[in-house]
Amino acid sequence: MIEDLNLYYGHLFEKELLEEINQVGTIKEVPKGMMMMEVGQYIKSMPLLINGAVKIMREDEDGFELLLYYLERGDTCSMTLNCCLGDKKSEIRAVAEKDTKLIMVPVKKMEEWVAKYRTWRSFVFESYHIRMKEMLETIDNIAFKKMDERLLQYLRHKKELTDTNEIKATHQEIALDLHTSRVVVSRLLKALEKQGNIVLHRNSIEIINVD
Template sequence: MSNLLFTDPRLQEEIKNNTRTKLISKDTTFLLPGDHIVFIPIVLKGVLRIVREDEEGREVFLYHLYPSETCAMAINCCQAGKKSMVKAIAEDDTELLLVPVKMIEDWFKYPEWRMFINNTYSTRFEELIRVIDLVSFSNLDQQILHYLEKRCTAAGSSTLTITHQQIADELHTHREAVSRLLRTMEEKKMVRLGRNSIELLN
């Protein structure tokens, strides 16, 4: 991956000498709120789902990390010396490149690394603004559709194995409301509902 993402041979050598890889099985939680962050993860293969969790365990979906992407929230916590504020879950079997915290600043001497980190902040900020807009200004049916679209894209499939309660938990709402709207969406031929599965149509 480093050979594809970074072309500077000096940076490639730094990555080779200072990082390690880690395999995460599907549906495994890689990071929890309150964890001390000693590495930032760059996705090599697979997908990570990043969610925000409150003190009562309620979750809100934020964004996905795809290959060659990393988490701005993790970088920010590293640089500020704070504990993790998010949960990271593997959507699929996922391989991560783990970059030690101390290298984040050290590698800013490499223009490619500096651009990579700056682009990460820019991309994640735009995604968070979309999430805020969606939560603040959209109806729940639009939030559910957006959520399903993002999860299907991450899974590489139009069908998700997921319960209505899981959707409700991540959208911070009631299962009954989710179930009611999903049935309406099924009547409109937007989804097909199965036992613990949802197929996104069209």
């Protein structure tokens, strides 16, 4: 574990903190598609991502999901931090976007490290800042952008996230992420295919040009 910590978090944390994480943390490997956190669940530990990606979603009163942001290597989740520090139930759902490896740190260490390590405080505050910007971007997209623009941005982000031109997702899954209907997504994807931007396959989308 210490090798992964030094490689991906060594530039962020001092040696003493890295050694503490190595002592109390546990490695967790999660396959693609696995639910990692559910709404209403108490959080016992906080994740530090080593590799992979995690999709963070919010659920409305009617049970519909909205994609908030993705976590990638070197990240942690500010929503999780908030629940850890406040001993609250989770308000988000987390699903592995691809095979993911994490270091899980016990909740009891959170407040101790905030007081003890300057680099941990900076990491926590910066995580809040980054996630807040991403959530504001999501709100702006919903409020001000047309659905075709949101779909193109979504496809670009998925391409960058997975580092491949093949996006394995059904129209229904995309609709859920974008908080819209499958019919709307299918119509817009067909339009993009006619324009030569994508090629539609069964349960996957081949990216030609979405820049």
